[in-house]
Amino acid sequence: xxxxxxxxxxxxxxxxxxxxxxxxxxxLAGFYNGIGGKAENDxxxxxxxxxxxxxxxxEFEEECGIKTAVDEWDFITLIxxxxxxxxxxxxxxxxxxxxxxxFTAIGDISKCRTVESETIHIVDFDxxxxxxxxxxxxxxxxxxxxYWKFRERKMxxxxxxxxxxxxx
Numbered sequence: 001x002x003x004x005x006x007x008x009x010x011x012x013x014x015x016x017x018x019x020x021x022x023x024x025x026x027x028l029a030g031f032y033n034g035i036g037g038k039a040e041n042d043x044x045x046x047x048x049x050x051x052x053x054x055x056x057x058x059e060f061e062e063e064c065g066i067k068t069a070v071d072e073w074d075f076i077t078l079i080x081x082x083x084x085x086x087x088x089x090x091x092x093x094x095x096x097x098x099x100x101x102x103f104t105a106i107g108d109i110s111k112c113r114t115v116e117s118e119t120i121h122i123v124d125f126d127x128x129x130x131x132x133x134x135x136x137x138x139x140x141x142x143x144x145x146x147y148w149k150f151r152e153r154k155m156x157x158x159x160x161x162x163x164x165x166x167x168x
Contacts, residue, residue: 001097001098001099002038002097002098002099003038003039003052003055003098003099003101004036004037004038004039004098004099004100004101005036005037005039005052005055005056005059005100005101005102005103006033006034006035006036006100006101006102006103006136006140007034007035007036007056007059007060007073007102007103007104007105008034008035008102008103008104008105008137008140008141008144008145009035009060009068009104009105009106009107009109009112010104010105010106010107010109010125010144010145010148011106011107011108011109011110011122012106012107012108014106014125014145014148014149015124015125015126016109016122016123016124016125017109017122017123017125017128017141017144017145018035018064018109018112018120018121018122019032019033019034019035019120019121019123019128019131019137019141020032020033020034020035020063020064020118020119020120020121021118021119021120021121022118022134023117023118023119024117024118028134030132031132031133031134031137032121032123032128032131032132032133032134032137033133033134033136033137034102034136034137034140034141034144035059035060035063035064035120036056036059036060036063036103037059037062037063038055039051039052039055039101040055040058049075050070052075052101052103053070053073053075053103054070055101056068056070056073056101056103057069057070057073062115062116063115063116063118063120064112064113064114064115064120065111065112065113065115066107066108066109066111066112068105068107072105072106072107073103073104073105074103074104074105074147075101075102075103076102076103076104076140076143076144076147077102077140077143078099078100078101078102079099079100079102079136080098080099081097081098081099100136102136102140102143102144104144104145104147104148106148109122110122125141125145128141
């Protein structure tokens with residue numbers, strides 16, 4: 001099974017997001033997506049959540065030149081591609097052909113830059129729907145932003161700081 005990570009990093013005010021304009025693979029060329037790639041041998045074993053967060057940190061730095069920490073990334077959802085659509089299997093399985101682990105973070109995206117062949121863009125969230133988004137980004141991008149809005153509203157926490165709003 002091939003394991004991938006993809007992340008959506010937002011500005012502190014949740015108004016902008018860093019996206020990559022894909023040039024590969026062919027079916028994604030020209031589409032905007034979250035930043036990520038294949039999870040390789042990233043410190044821990046592949047059945048560990050830390051392995052996935054380490055992969056996200058590495059991919060984000062490789063793609064846009066920003067070093068992040070594992071605790072900055074929150075897991076949002078998992079997408080599996082099974083060998084047979086009728087198979088119902090647990091999280092990790094030999095019956096999967098690939099797996100995409102989706103993360104979100106909040107940070108200083110103004111420092112993102114294009115490092116590899118795929119172009120990094122900082123886009124306004126409210127107008128990103130006018131861009132050619134990948135199928136994954138079409139639903140994971142709003143899901144990621146909603147995660148932060150929900151977390152701030154329901155838990156009365158500032159995103160990423162875990163400090164009570166009343167503390168300010």
